[in-house]
Amino acid sequence: MERVLQSVLAQWAPALARLNASESLYLPFSLDDESVEAFRAHLADHKVSLRCVTLRENGYMVNLADLNDFMHGAHRIIREDPQDFATYERRDLVAALQNVRIDAA
Secondary structure, X not given: OHHHHHHHHXXXXXHHHHOOOOOXXXXXXXXXXXXXXXXXXEXXXXXXXXXXXXXXXXXXXXXXXXXXXXXXXXXXXXXXXXXXXXXXXXXXXXXXHHOOOOOOO
8 A cells, every 4th residue: 555655646746846837737645436536736936736626536447557647637626625735835845755755554
């Protein structure tokens, strides 16, 4: 499980590094049969804002080995949090994801 999570987070880093202000990225973190929970990432002034959204997608169809199409795809949002979860300097967030360490409990 740790390897899968590390792989997912490692794919987030280059996608966020290339994110431009005119697009959104969908960074999945919870996969269910009929929905996927994700952070919708937006860039403004070198800062990435993350907002939790629930997408109408089949979680079992998400290719965790190659998330590029999913992260850049158009999705039907079925729930959206009213406020951002967090906002980070892009370089800090990308660096943290590139150096992630996951310890199994």
